[in-house]
Amino acid sequence: MQTSQIAITGFGRVGRAIAAMLLARRSRYRDLLGVDVRLVAVCGSRSGLFDPAGLDEARFDALEEDLSGPDFVASTGADVVIEAGPSDHRTGGPGLAYLTMALEAGRDAIAVSKGALVHSGPRLREIARGTGATLKVSGATGAALPTIDLLDYNLRGTTVLGLEGILNATTNFLLDAMMTRGVGLAEALAEAQAGGFAERDPRGDLEGWDTAYKLLILANFGLDARLTLDDVAVEGIAAITADDIATWQSEGRVPKLVGRLTREGDRFAARVGLETFTRNDPLAHVSGHDKAIRVATDTMGELVAIGGASEPTATAAAALKDLEHILTARLSRGRAG
Numbered sequence: 443m444q445t446s447q448i449a450i451t452g453f454g455r456v457g458r459a460i461a462a463m464l465l466a467r468r469s470r471y472r473d474l475l476g477v478d479v480r481l482v483a484v485c486g487s488r489s490g491l492f493d494p495a496g497l498d499e500a501r502f503d504a505l506e507e508d509l510s511g512p513d514f515v516a517s518t519g520a521d522v523v524i525e526a527g528p529s530d531h532r533t534g535g536p537g538l539a540y541l542t543m544a545l546e547a548g549r550d551a552i553a554v555s556k557g558a559l560v561h562s563g564p565r566l567r568e569i570a571r572g573t574g575a576t577l578k579v580s581g582a583t584g585a586a587l588p589t590i591d592l593l594d595y596n597l598r599g600t601t602v603l604g605l606e607g608i609l610n611a612t613t614n615f616l617l618d619a620m621m622t623r624g625v626g627l628a629e630a631l632a633e634a635q636a637g638g639f640a641e642r643d644p645r646g647d648l649e650g651w652d653t654a655y656k657l658l659i660l661a662n663f664g665l666d667a668r669l670t671l672d673d674v675a676v677e678g679i680a681a682i683t684a685d686d687i688a689t690w691q692s693e694g695r696v697p698k699l700v701g702r703l704t705r706e707g708d709r710f711a712a713r714v715g716l717e718t719f720t721r722n723d724p725l726a727h728v729s730g731h732d733k734a735i736r737v738a739t740d741t742m743g744e745l746v747a748i749g750g751a752s753e754p755t756a757t758a759a760a761a762l763k764d765l766e767h768i769l770t771a772r773l774s775r776g777r778a779g
Contacts, residue, residue, distance in 0.1 A: 443476055446769060447494070449483035449520035451540045452527025456554060456581075457484065458502060459758035460524055465499055467762065475769050483518040485510040487527075487536070492518050512543040522550045522768060524761055526581075529557030531655060531671065541566055541577070548573040552764045554581035554757060556655045560671060563662045576771065578764035583659050584609055585757045587733045587750030593664030600739040602665055605703040607735040608728050609656040611752040612640045612647040613679055613699040618729050620687050621696060627682060639731060639752065649678035650699060650714040657701035657712055665703070667710045677715040690718055696726035724748065 448464065450457050464481055471479040480496035490509035491497055515523060523544040525537045538558035544551040546569055553559055558566065559582055570577045583589045584607070593602065608614050612634055619630040631648075634640035646652045654676045661667035679699050690697055695718035702717075703710045719726040724746050728734040734748040750756065 443472065443478050444773075445478045445480060446471075446522060446772075447480050447482045447518070447520045448522050448524060448765070449485075449515050449518050450481070450524045450526060451485055451515060452525060452537070452555060453484050453486040453490070453502075453505070454526070454528075455754045456757050457486075457524075457526040459754040460526060460554070460761050461497075461502065462499055463755070463758045463762055464765075465497075471766075471769065475766070475773060477769055477773070479765075479769070482520055483509075483515060485514060490514060494519070512539045515540060516543055516547065520549065522552065522765065524552045524554065524765070525558070526554040526761070529555040529560075529655075531557045531560040534558040534561035538562055538566075542569065545569040545573060545575045545577060548575050550576040550578075550768050552578045552581070552761050552768070554761050556582045556659060559659045559663070560655045563659060564668050567663065576768050578768065579659055579663050580764050581757045581760040583656050583663070584733055584735070584750060585752045585760050587735060588747055589656075589660055589735050590664050591763075592735065592737060592745065592747060593660070597737060597739055597742060597745070600742050601705075602703075603705050603738040603740060605660070605665075605735065605737050606725070607653075607657065607660070607701045608698050608725060608733050609701050609735070610647055610653045610699060611731040611733055612644065613653070614728060614733065615639070615731050616648075617679065617682075617697050617699065620682070621691065622729075624687075626684065627680075647678075648680045650676045651678075653699055653701045653714045654712075657703065657714060660701075661703055661710055661712060665710060667703070667712075669710065669712055673712055675713040675715070679716055682716070693718075694721050695719060696721060696723075698725055698728065700725075 483492045489505035525540050535557040537555045616630045654674045661669050697718050700717045701714045736746045738744045
């Protein structure tokens, strides 16, 4: 049986969810793909674990000091690196170093955190192309909502004319609560934070930046747009008032924070901002924590996907979907690890 060795960098809530789900699916990988998938290394910012025979969940609370960093992960021999650490779009953060190391060595990588992809996405793609490595990004572009796969697989061969997405579950919950239950933004935000699905510092969501990051990654990885964050016009929802809500209700319109790509010749214009939709529009019915994407094409018409959970378990599932795609592609080429 062929073997694949996995390392997870970033071992917070999402990294631990990926690790637990991967271990639970080992029998699936053996039975379905004929591959013995071993979690051989995990690491946080200062500590980690390594066992070439494979780690088990009982050891996750006993990380060892100084087992961290790109050199450590390189030394483990892992052939797939799953990057789930903290995001820093200004510098790329530690994720950039991990992904660069893996791809330059020809190792496949799965990016869950967005910072490195926002900072250096096109460069990472070029490195992967040069070494023949694969870089997957489902977990960074909407978690369980099938965004990048829609572009990569389902719409292959078409020309995408435009794309719009409700890509941030927190702001969708806030707007939905304000419209349907009459609560104010502050009250809705407090409810979301108490429920654990809004950040303690919500500015990245409210100001539209989380949506912008996901939109940029979709543009560059799904459409080869080669945009930078400076190319994205960004406005959020923090300035919405009760009068705005009343106006939209009287007009029969529903507000959503939307990331939009519009084809202009051989380039795409990108913007994030509040838009309103008539009640018969599918995007008007994206409620609660749900997300959505709508893509217009030249030959396949318009496609809409709605839903997709956003909690760590869903993000982990998205990352492991990417892993199965990698393993399946390897098997078709006659290799596993």
